[in-house]
Amino acid sequence: MAGFSTSRTLAFGDCDPSGIAYFPTYLDYLVKVLEAFFADLGHPWPQMVTEQKIGTPTVTLNLTFEKPGFHGDDMTFHLEVVKVGRTSMDLRHRVVANGEVLWRADHRVVATSLETHRPVPWPDELRRALEQSLADQM
Numbered sequence: 001m002a003g004f005s006t007s008r009t010l011a012f013g014d015c016d017p018s019g020i021a022y023f024p025t026y027l028d029y030l031v032k033v034l035e036a037f038f039a040d041l042g043h044p045w046p047q048m049v050t051e052q053k054i055g056t057p058t059v060t061l062n063l064t065f066e067k068p069g070f071h072g073d074d075m076t077f078h079l080e081v082v083k084v085g086r087t088s089m090d091l092r093h094r095v096v097a098n099g100e101v102l103w104r105a106d107h108r109v110v111a112t113s114l115e116t117h118r119p120v121p122w123p124d125e126l127r128r129a130l131e132q133s134l135a136d137q138m
Contacts, residue, residue: 003080003133004037010073010097021069026103027061030093033077034109041129052123053114059088060108066101073097081134087111087119089130 014025034056035045048054069075075097082090093105113120122130 003078003136004033004040005076005078006033006036007074007076008032010069010071010075012071015071019071021073021102023065026063026069026095029075029077029095030061030105030107033079033093034091034107037079041126041133043126043129048126049114054120054123055112055114056109057112058107059110061105062107063103063105065103069095069097069102073102075102081130082106084122084127084130084134086121089122 008029010021014021016022038045038048038056045056048056075095078094078096080092080094082092088108088110091105091107091109093103093107095102095104110119111122112118121127
């Protein structure tokens with residue numbers, strides 16, 4: 001799987017009392033990885049929000065847990081652009097620790113106006129960056 005990757009260590013505060021990752025924490029990680037992805041494309045969320053008035057809410061998320069994550073695991077988050085639509089984008093996530101996949105997710109986000117809360121087309125420059133990310137994976 002090509003695409004964007006970043007790493008993070010599973011912290012004590014992100015685990016339940018048994019030392020296993022508390023699953024809602026993964027959703028927080030997923031959002032942080034998505035934010036880092038947009039910044040890596042040259043379109044940081046603070047700029048999108050304040051200057052372009054565009055948000056990227058999740059509309060679909062299908063997540064499958066394969067193995068538990070444990071306190072101290074070094075996790076690598078892989079994000080792949082699967083499809084870029086007029087107002088939406090499909091992503092695939094894979095999270096690996098110790099050479100094993102912990103979880104996978106199929107994820108759709110939509111560009112929305114922060115003023116109307118309705119879908120809007122991706123701005124041209126951002127669309128080109130997203131399509132380039134998709135092309136780089138092929």
